[in-house]
Amino acid sequence: MTGLPIGAASIAGLEDETNFFGGKLTDRLANGEAPIVINFLEFAARPLSAVIDLLGEPTAGGAIAAGPSEIDNPFAEIGGIGPSDSFLFADSEWRGRPDDVFRSNQIANARLIKGGEFQTRAPISPFDVRRSQTTVASATLVDTDGFFGRLAKNYALGDMRATQFIGEEADKSDNHELVVNLIIKNVERDGEEARINFKAADTLLDRPAQTLRFTGDGGEGGDPQLKDRFKPLSFGYCYNVALTPVEADLNIFLSHGAGEIGGYDDIFDRRAPLAWDGRHFKTYTEFKLAAINAPATPGFYMLGPRSYVQIGQVNENSLITADLRGSVLYGDYDASTRAIWRWFVAGATGLGGALVDEGTFGVIPHDEIGIHLDGSQSYTIQNIGNSLLAPHLCWNDVDKFGRIAIARLVDPAGAAPLDVFDADDIFDWRARPLDQDVWSFFELTYGRNWRKMSPSEIIDPASPQINQQTYERIQRVEETGDGYGDSKLKLRYPQANPSPQLRGYFRYQHHMRSAAQHIFNVFSKPLYELEIDVPYERAVNARRGFPYGIDHPDINEGRKENMSLFKVDPSSSDGFTTLGGIFAGLA
Amino acid sequence: MSFVLADNWVDRATIIAHNEVGKMRAENLKTDTVGNCWRANNLSISGNTVTLDIQASEPEPTQVLFLQRPRYSRRKEKEPGIETFSATDTIEHQLYSEHDATNLLWGSGEQLSGIVKGLGVTGVYLPERVPNVRLWRIIFRAYSRSIAPNDFIEFGRAVAGDPFKFTTAYAAPLRRGGRSNSTSRRPKAGVSVHRRRAPQYRIWAPLFKSIDTDEYESVEDFLLDVGDLTQFLIGLEEDQPHRTWMLGAIKDEDLERYSYSWSRLPMTIPETI
Numbered sequence: 001m002t003g004l005p006i007g008a009a010s011i012a013g014l015e016d017e018t019n020f021f022g023g024k025l026t027d028r029l030a031n032g033e034a035p036i037v038i039n040f041l042e043f044a045a046r047p048l049s050a051v052i053d054l055l056g057e058p059t060a061g062g063a064i065a066a067g068p069s070e071i072d073n074p075f076a077e078i079g080g081i082g083p084s085d086s087f088l089f090a091d092s093e094w095r096g097r098p099d100d101v102f103r104s105n106q107i108a109n110a111r112l113i114k115g116g117e118f119q120t121r122a123p124i125s126p127f128d129v130r131r132s133q134t135t136v137a138s139a140t141l142v143d144t145d146g147f148f149g150r151l152a153k154n155y156a157l158g159d160m161r162a163t164q165f166i167g168e169e170a171d172k173s174d175n176h177e178l179v180v181n182l183i184i185k186n187v188e189r190d191g192e193e194a195r196i197n198f199k200a201a202d203t204l205l206d207r208p209a210q211t212l213r214f215t216g217d218g219g220e221g222g223d224p225q226l227k228d229r230f231k232p233l234s235f236g237y238c239y240n241v242a243l244t245p246v247e248a249d250l251n252i253f254l255s256h257g258a259g260e261i262g263g264y265d266d267i268f269d270r271r272a273p274l275a276w277d278g279r280h281f282k283t284y285t286e287f288k289l290a291a292i293n294a295p296a297t298p299g300f301y302m303l304g305p306r307s308y309v310q311i312g313q314v315n316e317n318s319l320i321t322a323d324l325r326g327s328v329l330y331g332d333y334d335a336s337t338r339a340i341w342r343w344f345v346a347g348a349t350g351l352g353g354a355l356v357d358e359g360t361f362g363v364i365p366h367d368e369i370g371i372h373l374d375g376s377q378s379y380t381i382q383n384i385g386n387s388l389l390a391p392h393l394c395w396n397d398v399d400k401f402g403r404i405a406i407a408r409l410v411d412p413a414g415a416a417p418l419d420v421f422d423a424d425d426i427f428d429w430r431a432r433p434l435d436q437d438v439w440s441f442f443e444l445t446y447g448r449n450w451r452k453m454s455p456s457e458i459i460d461p462a463s464p465q466i467n468q469q470t471y472e473r474i475q476r477v478e479e480t481g482d483g484y485g486d487s488k489l490k491l492r493y494p495q496a497n498p499s500p501q502l503r504g505y506f507r508y509q510h511h512m513r514s515a516a517q518h519i520f521n522v523f524s525k526p527l528y529e530l531e532i533d534v535p536y537e538r539a540v541n542a543r544r545g546f547p548y549g550i551d552h553p554d555i556n557e558g559r560k561e562n563m564s565l566f567k568v569d570p571s572s573s574d575g576f577t578t579l580g581g582i583f584a585g586l587a
Numbered sequence: 588m589s590f591v592l593a594d595n596w597v598d599r600a601t602i603i604a605h606n607e608v609g610k611m612r613a614e615n616l617k618t619d620t621v622g623n624c625w626r627a628n629n630l631s632i633s634g635n636t637v638t639l640d641i642q643a644s645e646p647e648p649t650q651v652l653f654l655q656r657p658r659y660s661r662r663k664e665k666e667p668g669i670e671t672f673s674a675t676d677t678i679e680h681q682l683y684s685e686h687d688a689t690n691l692l693w694g695s696g697e698q699l700s701g702i703v704k705g706l707g708v709t710g711v712y713l714p715e716r717v718p719n720v721r722l723w724r725i726i727f728r729a730y731s732r733s734i735a736p737n738d739f740i741e742f743g744r745a746v747a748g749d750p751f752k753f754t755t756a757y758a759a760p761l762r763r764g765g766r767s768n769s770t771s772r773r774p775k776a777g778v779s780v781h782r783r784r785a786p787q788y789r790i791w792a793p794l795f796k797s798i799d800t801d802e803y804e805s806v807e808d809f810l811l812d813v814g815d816l817t818q819f820l821i822g823l824e825e826d827q828p829h830r831t832w833m834l835g836a837i838k839d840e841d842l843e844r845y846s847y848s849w850s851r852l853p854m855t856i857p858e859t860i
Contacts, residue, residue, distance in 0.1 A: 036660055036784045092786060093622030093657060093860075098608065098629075099736035105608045107623055169786070170659050170669050 036169045038094050039115040040108060040176065041139050041196075043087040043184070044161040087151075089141055091115060094169060102173040111147070113193065114140040115164055137182055137198040139164070148187055148194035160184045162198060181403075201355050201404050202396045205345065205382040209233070210373060212257050214246075220284055222246045230375035231257025234307070234326030235343075236335035238370035243267075243309065243320045250291040251311040253320055255372070260305040262325025262333045267300050267309060269318050274311065275299035284308065326370065338364040340371070341388050344381050345396075345404055357403040364394050364406060367511035392515055589793075590712075590750035593812050593819040596647040597723075597745045603640040606633060608739070613639060619818045621707075621743030621834070621860040624657050630729055631738035637727045641745065642686045646719035652680055653710035653746035653820055653832060654725070658860055660786055661705025668737040674702050674829075676729045676740075680711055683722040692717050697728065701829045705787070710828030716749060723747055743860075744834060746820045751809060753802060766790050766857065788858040789833055791821060803842075806852060810840055818859050833858045 088094075090108035098104055139162075141148065151157065162184050167176035182198035189195075216227025223246065232244045234256040243253035255261065267274045279301035281287040287303040287310070296312035303309070305328075311320055325333060334340075338361050346356045369388070373379060382396075389395055394408040597617060604613030604625060611626035627637040656672050664670040680695040681688070693713060700709045729740045768785035813819045816836045823831035840854035 036663070036786060095611075095622065095624065095626075095657065095741070097736065098626075098739050105611055105626065105628070107611065110620075110622060170663050170666075 036092065038090050038092045038108075038167055038169055039112060039179075040094070040163075040165045040167065041089045041112055041115050041141070042163045042165070043089075043157070044163065089115075092169065094167075097170075097172055100172045100174070111142040112139065113142060114138075137180070139196045139198075141194050141196065142192070143189055143194035144192045148189055151187075157184050157187055157196075159204075162196070202382075204355070205385060205396065205404070206380050209344070209379045209381045209384050210375065214375075218247070219288065220246070223248055230373070230378060232375045233258060233373045234261060234324060234371070235340050236326055236370040237323075237368055238326055238372040239323045241321060241324070241372040242374065243322055244374060245320075246308065247288070247291075250288065251295065251314045252288070252291055253309050253311060254307055255309075255322055255324055256307040256326055257375075258327065260328045261307045262328055262335075263305075264302065264307075264309070265323040265325070267311070267320065267322045269311070269314070269320055271319075271321070277301050277312070280304055326372070335368045335370065336364075336366045337369050337388050337392065338362070338366055340369065341385060341406075344384060355403055357405040360405040360407070363408045364389065365392055365511070365515070367515070392518070588752060588825060589821070589823050590651070590752045590825065591809065591813075591819055591821050592651050592653075592746060592748050592750040593809065593817065594748050595746045595820070596643055596649075596748050597641055599644055600723075601642045601644070602745075603642065604637075605639070606630075606637050611741075616641075616742060616745040619744075619834075619859060621655050622657050624741045624743035626739055626741045627727070628739040629735075630732055630740070631735045635729045635733040635738075637729065637740060639725045639727070640688075641723040641725070641747070643721050643723070646684070646721055647747070648716055648718050648749040649682060649720040649723070649747050650713045650716040651710065651746065651748060651750045651820065651822070652713070652723065653708075653744075653828070654678070654742050655709075655744045655834060655860070656702070656707040656740075656742045658705065658707040658786065660784070664704040670702075670704060671732065671739065671741040672700060672702055672707075672727070672729060673704075673731045674700060676700050676702075676727070676731050678709060679726040679728070681722075681724040681726070682717050682720045683724065684719050686722050688722055688724060692720060697726075703829045706830065708829055708832055710746075710822070710832050712750075712822070712825040712828065720747070746834070750820075750822070751805075753806070788860060789835075790858065791823070791833065791835060791856045792854065793856070794853050807842060810837070810842060813837055814840060821856060835859055 086103075086106075088103065088106055088108040089112045090110055091112040092108075093110050094108035096103035096106040096108075100106075143149070160183070161181065163181050164179040165173075165176045166179055167173065181201075183201060183204070185197040185199040187194055187196055210230040210233060212231040214222035214226035214229050214231060216222055216224045222229075226244075226246070232255055234241065238255070241255060243255050246252045246254045255264075267276075275298075277296045277299045279290065279296070280303065281290060281301070282304045284303060287301075287308060290301065291310045296310055298312040300309045300311045307324070309322075311318075314320065325335065341364065342356075342358060342361045346358060371384065371388070385396055389406070392408060394406050397405050397407040602613040602616055604627065606627035606629075607613050608626045608628045611624060613625040615623050615625050625639075630637070658664075659669055676699075677697045678695075678700050679697045680693075681691060682693045684690040684692055695711055698711075702709050725745075727740060732738055732740055765787055766789070767787040769782060770785075771780050771782040773780055814837055816838075818834055818836050821833060821835055822828065835856035836859050838855045838857050840852065842852045
């Protein structure tokens with residue numbers, strides 16, 4: 001079966017399988033020899049107290065500082081592997097030579113029954129899968145003597161990093177081949193066996209994005225009614241976001257509760273710009289003292305590079321909003337999706353370079369965006385990632401090294417451009433209405449109305465009947481809240497269904513437009529070519545959906561089947577795949 | 588004549604290694620798992636002679652001395668540098684009545700280890716039982732391991748003690764089986780074979796066809812001692828330690844007593860390495 005390999009060829013972060021069994025093993029296998037292959041499972045050592053620091057940077061040998069000595073060391077009984085080393089298991093005996101680079105004089109405890117019992121999932125297109133992705137995995141080890149019971153008692157195995165690799169007897173470990181890096185989820189014991197369940201690194205993103213809360217004790221801690229509320233956070237170019245009143249009686253407001261921001265472009269009251277009175281202060285104490293003794297009249301003044309502002313006049317009808325550049329992420333101010341998401345993944349989470357493949361972040365378009373979290377709800381980092389990545393048809397994936405990598409569906413190769421969007425034609429953008437909450441985002445909604453059909457329904461590509469059932473089209477792209485739709489498209493495709501929503505965060509209209517064009521190009525292809533299903537577990541994971549943020553019955557159904565056909569317009573001249581193309585694809 | 592040795596006094600002894608590497612301690616000689624071994628390193632610097640002292644806590648009667656090093660596959664051990672103690676390296680055993688190596692009771696002199704590639708076993712059956720051993724000194728001279736990076740030796744198990752001998756010969760010879768967890772597959776419509784090799788281990792299956800009452804009782808005592816998967820040493824020929832001695836544990840036994848003087852005892856003893 002052939003088909004147009006949408007996306008797969010350019011999905012970043014997928015490793016080339018030709019490197020899967022490297023060097024020596026490949027040679028041996030090619031020569032028809034049957035080496036004694038040993039599978040290893042290594043639990044990376046780490047400080048036992050490391051609960052917050054999810055994973056230590058695994059050095060070459062996996063060695064990390066020793067844990068507390070008072071904790072019983074169960075590893076003496078399996079060859080003296082202590083808490084200062086990694087814990088090495090294998091399905092056969094193995095000893096590291098003295099001149100072994102990584103694991104000298106270590107003994108692999110031969111307890112592994114089933115390593116490599118990894119469920120792998122194919123990415124996106126079944127027609128061009130270069131390597132399946134590891135998503136869920138488990139390993140089974142001998143536990144007749146209750147070893148893992150003692151291990152679980154004395155060690156926090158959860159979130160410990162584990163590596164599977166493969167090698168030969170008597171080989172040095174620098175000849176071993178990495179199979180996959182994973183993270184231990186839990187350990188199940190059933191007497192004679194212990195089953196280690198793993199999770200992929202991107203699950204580490206399921207953690208709160210906001211960690212700073214108001215204490216409610218005045219000053220920077222905020223008024224009492226703010227107690228335990230998250231401090232607001234701003235990233236990138238945020239427009240017209242509502243500022244959080246910190247000390248309401250002094251008219252002190254805040255837009256970003258964690259460090260410096262790039263600056264305020266404008267501050268408004270009910271969208272009327274306020275004037276800066278020229279003052280800014282370096283400490284909150286001075287700043288607050290000024291609020292008491294010499295409040296701004298009538299505009300505002302600021303607290304240095306941080307985001308507190310004092311508004312001179314506020315009344316009961318006031319709505320203080322601001323256009324601002326949010327958190328200073330790296331030194332140079334970079335408000336792109338790419339930079340912000342990279343900061344969230346690699347910076348905010350504390351995940352080291354070994355867990356994040358930052359090179360793959362380059363697939364995210366370099367547009368400028370803004371996010372403002374006002375603190376009224378909690379978000380996980382994954383929530384934010386979904387919001388950031390979905391408009392670009394990007395998602396977080398995990399490569400075999402266990403690193404978080406970014407993948408993206410790309411435009412179908414070789415396809416002629418479909419309708420070209422422009423601002424006058426079908427969509428527009430603007431700030432959300434002021435009475436709504438604080439996110440400075442713009443919603444992009446587009447309609448899809450493809451109709452799913454069985455192969456038997458497709459009779460003849462030339463048949464005029466087909467034309468009656470042609471619904472592969474974007475209907476409209478509109479902004480939420482306005483009810484703005486494109487009458488021209490509606491006219492052309494009157495049977496359009498209610499549209500799914502996709503939220504995007506953009507500073508510029510043309511970035512938004514190119515994202516919409518991209519979505520249009522990709523998803524206007526027949527779904528069987530897109531073929532999201534296959535057993536790509538995270539892709540069909542109901543919790544996340546694929547791509548994140550898109551929720552549409554057609555897509556969801558299509559993902560669960562190996563092949564879904566959609567009737568398309570054979571008479572269309574604007575680049576739609578014809579039925580002839582479909583049959584060619586099936587041949 | 589075959590013997591078994593279940594009471595290994597090394598497990599109760601204090602082991603003093605003059606050369607050991609970090610966690611590959613000489614104490615590992617007490618663990619059943621041979622792969623969990625003692626390693627002496629840097630022989631190119633310290634000289635290729637390594638001494639190991641095993642001090643018995645009480646005077647121990649001793650007639651069998653046994654050592655096993657970790658085993659790679661035989662094919663692998665034919666590659667240079669893999670075999671951590673070879674047939675041409677020598678071992679000298681000394682038995683003393685005192686911990687401080689005074690009063691030598693018996694000494695073997697420097698002897699070739701005779702270790703067979705792929706088995707890794709060596710041992711000595713003393714001509715006479717030495718009653719009061721307090722120190723077993725082993726002097727390894729690893730001539731084949733004197734050049735870095737292969738200047739290390741390994742041993743995984745040491746056994747010493749007083750063997751138990753059955754009073755009559757077995758009615759049937761011991762059968763030896765080779766086993767491994769290797770697997771092979773053919774494609775359904777093909778003839779090529781694809782193998783996944785795994786290390787071999789041996790299985791001894793002795794069969795007592797006829798034993799008398801005394802023997803029955805002594806065999807039963809032995810089974811009660813070791814029948815719960817306890818590792819013991821079995822030697823088929825006293826004078827051929829390198830090929831006919833092994834460590835094993837009884838997996839299945841089926842002692843049947845049919846009449847006063849006619850019993851049979853089939854059992855399976857897989858090698859534990």
